[in-house]
Amino acid sequence: MLSIKNLHANVEDQNILKGLNLEVGPGEVHAIMGPNGAGKSTLGYVLSGRDGYEATAGNIDFSGTNLLDLEVEERAQAGLFLAFQYPVEIPGVSNMEFMKESVNVIRKARGEEPLSAAEFLKKAKAAAKQVNLPLDFLKRGVNEGFSGGEKKRNEIMQMILLEPKLCILDESDSGLDVDALQVVANGVNSQRDGKRSFIIITHYQRLLDYIKPDFVHILADGKVAKSGGPELAKEVEKTGYAWLEKAGEKAE
Amino acid sequence: MSEQIDQAIARKYEAGFISDIESDTLPPGLSEDVIRHISAMKEEPEWMLEWRLRAFELWKKMPEPDWAHIGYDLIDYQSISYYSAPKSMKDKPQSLAEVDPELLRTYEKLGIPLHEQEMLAGVAVDAVFDSVSVVTTFRAKLEEAGVIFCPISEAIKKYPELVKKYLGTVVPRADNFFAALNSAVFTDGSFVYIPKGVRSPMELSTYFRINELNTGQFERTLIIAEEGSYVSYLEGCTAPQRDENQLHAAVVELVALDDAEIKYSTVQNWYPGDENGKGGIYNFVTKRGICEKNAKISWTQVETGSAVTWKYPSCILKGDNSVGEFYSVALTRGMQQADTGTKMIHLGKNTKSTIISKGISAGRSSNAYRGLVRMGPNADGARNFTECDSLLIGDQCGAHTFPYIESSNPSAIVEHEATTSKVSDDQLFLCKQRGMDAEKAVSLIVNGFCKEVFKELPMEFAVEAGKLLEISLEGSVG
Ligand SMILES: Nc1ncnc2c1ncn2[C@@H]1O[C@H](COP(=O)(O)OP(=O)(O)OP(=O)(O)O)[C@@H](O)[C@H]1O
Ligand SMILES: [Mg+2]
Numbered sequence: 001m002l003s004i005k006n007l008h009a010n011v012e013d014q015n016i017l018k019g020l021n022l023e024v025g026p027g028e029v030h031a032i033m034g035p036n037g038a039g040k041s042t043l044g045y046v047l048s049g050r051d052g053y054e055a056t057a058g059n060i061d062f063s064g065t066n067l068l069d070l071e072v073e074e075r076a077q078a079g080l081f082l083a084f085q086y087p088v089e090i091p092g093v094s095n096m097e098f099m100k101e102s103v104n105v106i107r108k109a110r111g112e113e114p115l116s117a118a119e120f121l122k123k124a125k126a127a128a129k130q131v132n133l134p135l136d137f138l139k140r141g142v143n144e145g146f147s148g149g150e151k152k153r154n155e156i157m158q159m160i161l162l163e164p165k166l167c168i169l170d171e172s173d174s175g176l177d178v179d180a181l182q183v184v185a186n187g188v189n190s191q192r193d194g195k196r197s198f199i200i201i202t203h204y205q206r207l208l209d210y211i212k213p214d215f216v217h218i219l220a221d222g223k224v225a226k227s228g229g230p231e232l233a234k235e236v237e238k239t240g241y242a243w244l245e246k247a248g249e250k251a252e
Numbered sequence: 253m254s255e256q257i258d259q260a261i262a263r264k265y266e267a268g269f270i271s272d273i274e275s276d277t278l279p280p281g282l283s284e285d286v287i288r289h290i291s292a293m294k295e296e297p298e299w300m301l302e303w304r305l306r307a308f309e310l311w312k313k314m315p316e317p318d319w320a321h322i323g324y325d326l327i328d329y330q331s332i333s334y335y336s337a338p339k340s341m342k343d344k345p346q347s348l349a350e351v352d353p354e355l356l357r358t359y360e361k362l363g364i365p366l367h368e369q370e371m372l373a374g375v376a377v378d379a380v381f382d383s384v385s386v387v388t389t390f391r392a393k394l395e396e397a398g399v400i401f402c403p404i405s406e407a408i409k410k411y412p413e414l415v416k417k418y419l420g421t422v423v424p425r426a427d428n429f430f431a432a433l434n435s436a437v438f439t440d441g442s443f444v445y446i447p448k449g450v451r452s453p454m455e456l457s458t459y460f461r462i463n464e465l466n467t468g469q470f471e472r473t474l475i476i477a478e479e480g481s482y483v484s485y486l487e488g489c490t491a492p493q494r495d496e497n498q499l500h501a502a503v504v505e506l507v508a509l510d511d512a513e514i515k516y517s518t519v520q521n522w523y524p525g526d527e528n529g530k531g532g533i534y535n536f537v538t539k540r541g542i543c544e545k546n547a548k549i550s551w552t553q554v555e556t557g558s559a560v561t562w563k564y565p566s567c568i569l570k571g572d573n574s575v576g577e578f579y580s581v582a583l584t585r586g587m588q589q590a591d592t593g594t595k596m597i598h599l600g601k602n603t604k605s606t607i608i609s610k611g612i613s614a615g616r617s618s619n620a621y622r623g624l625v626r627m628g629p630n631a632d633g634a635r636n637f638t639e640c641d642s643l644l645i646g647d648q649c650g651a652h653t654f655p656y657i658e659s660s661n662p663s664a665i666v667e668h669e670a671t672t673s674k675v676s677d678d679q680l681f682l683c684k685q686r687g688m689d690a691e692k693a694v695s696l697i698v699n700g701f702c703k704e705v706f707k708e709l710p711m712e713f714a715v716e717a718g719k720l721l722e723i724s725l726e727g728s729v730g
Pocket of ligand 1: 034035041042
């Protein structure tokens with residue numbers, strides 16, 4: 001599904017990712033943890049092709065295509081979805097309009113017919129319900145005046161509607177109250193179908209109580225410093241990242 | 253991203269074709285003789301000629317205004333032709349069947365079929381081609397309701413009393429340089445009269461087309477809404493793509509008597525010139541309405557065309573409790589320059605005005621809002637609310653706001669809000685990450701920005717306006 005080999009990437013001429021390797025198979029859930037500034041969001045942006053995030057070495061294979069050859073929108077159309085750490089507002093553009101446009105452009109890329117207004121409305125209502133957002137959020141401007149937690153739930157709603165192949169969630173659990181955390185986790189779990197894969201960036205083990213990851217990776221200084229199963233997240237929760245420095249010192 | 257935005261703007265102007273139509277065109281130049289000639293060609297009564305000649309005298313003494321935030325080569329008024337009409341119109345076709353099919357095709361190509369059965373039900377059209385009105389549709393149906401909708405050249409002959417009573421009362425001949433010029437040489441335009449208590453049974457619209465080379469278009473529109481009447485009027489404009497600049501200097505006068513309401517909408521899409529600023533229409537327009545007691549005038553405009561726009565649709569709120577509204581979207585790209593806004597002159601008590609202006613600048617264009625709110629000494633309890641938002645696409649364009657507030661009544665309230673924002677890289681990235689290409693993304697964001705204004709447009713026009721923005725923005729991002 002996704003195979004990242006020796007990925008180096010620059011942001012503003014600064015080397016941030018320094019030889020990152022990651023293999024994500026179909027249907028797998030990978031959690032990525034790591035200290036602030038380690039390069040987790042950068043990885044999400046490089047995968048989605050954001051301008052200014054430049055891969056300088058290595059390669060990324062996404063279901064048989066070289067991801068780095070594709071434009072941002074082509075990657076999205078190929079089934080890559082990024083839930084943002086800081087979702088941006090688009091005033092005046094209703095959530096409905098925005099998502100309908102998005103859903104239909106992606107359907108078109110898949111060779112499917114566009115959804116009619118009625119069909120779309122039905123799906124949108126169901127998705128809103130699933131993430132516990134009142135229906136009037138469909139009419140409001142994209143993220144316009146949404147609270148932090150509402151924005152995160154709105155991202156999950158989009159994920160549900162777009163039916164991507166690979167979902168990258170960048171701290172979708174940050175700033176959520178206990179109930180919202182459950183809602184986001186349920187949203188993700190409902191989309192696990194054995195084929196769809198997930199990369200879940202998080203700082204907190206508690207999300208992983210609800211979403212059982214297959215693998216946990218610790219990202220530090222632009223590389224995967226350690227990989228393991230769910231127990232690795234528990235360890236981080238207990239001991240923090242101090243051991244990373246020790247490991248680094250040893251290596252030097 | 254911004255690098256990509258900065259890239260040269262590939263333009264697309266779908267109305268840029270030239271119709272192959274033989275025309276009678278006056279040689280370039282402006283003189284008393286030319287004015288006499290125009291008047292004679294229109295078979296005008298003597299008083300109309302006198303009125304024009306007086307305007308010409310006034311004009312000759314006036315300097316061209318230079319206060320607007322625009323720069324353009326001085327216009328040589330002697331190099332312009334002041335009258336051009338398709339030859340076939342000389343025989344005055346009595347019905348659509350007699351109109352030159354090439355003329356009809358022109359309008360069809362522009363998406364305005366003039367055969368009544370093919371038209372949008374509920375919209376009557378006056379089609380003005382260069383200096384003459386080609387056809388006015390649905391006249392019989394309107395006449396049943398007592399509504400007069402005809403070319404102004406015809407109204408001058410058929411309804412001289414009405415024209416004499418109101419022409420030049422809202423925009424006097426000496427009002428400004430371009431208004432004086434228009435008063436001297438105006439050729440055609442629409443005349444609307446809604447009798448007392450009548451609600452016009454359909455929307456009225458005029459479609460202006462400039463075709464001839466080196467011809468100016470000087471149209472004149474006069475709308476009179478008698479007590480308690482209502483009319484919604486739409487205006488659309490296009491011109492062929494030419495390397496030379498062409499002048500368009502129109503005057504529009506609206507009279508809303510007690511309890512009347514006039515809704516005036518414009519979608520202006522004159523040829524804007526190429527990416528280097530070559531060619532395009534110079535659009536110098538004076539639009540003003542007067543409101544008597546409890547009357548309401550609402551201007552809605554979507555301005556995407558013209559090389560230079562100089563336009564301030566205004567309301568004189570003379571009667572107590574009268575209401576003035578101005579909703580505007582002005583989009584500039586390439587080298588376009590727009591200086592547009594409104595004047596709300598509050599004279600009566602409890603008069604209210606609302607101004608919502610949305611300026612969008614792309615490319616190397618310049619977009620200025622200029623608005624005056626004046627509260628007269630008798631305007632007790634008057635209120636104005638102004639919201640003025642600018643959206644920048646790229647970083648080589650400019651947006652400017654020039655609000656003027658003059659209040660001589662302490663009980664009057666004036667509120668002004670202004671914002672400037674950019675189409676941010678974050679917004680574009682979000683849209684693209686959701687599968688949209690850059691152009692779709694920008695058009696979606698811009699449409700959202702304009703929403704408050706679009707909702708004021710009649711339905712069909714709102715859809716048109718959205719599409720027009722989308723076409724206009726094509727190529728404005730990398
Ligand atoms: N546009 C930018 N310009 C300069 N430096 C940047 C830019 N974007 C990211 N960086 C730097 O890259 C490094 C990695 O940032 P990134 O956002 O990927 O970290 P993160 O692991 O997601 O951290 P957090 O847990 O705080 O979200 C940081 O040092 C950050 O300052
Ligand atoms: Mg981050």
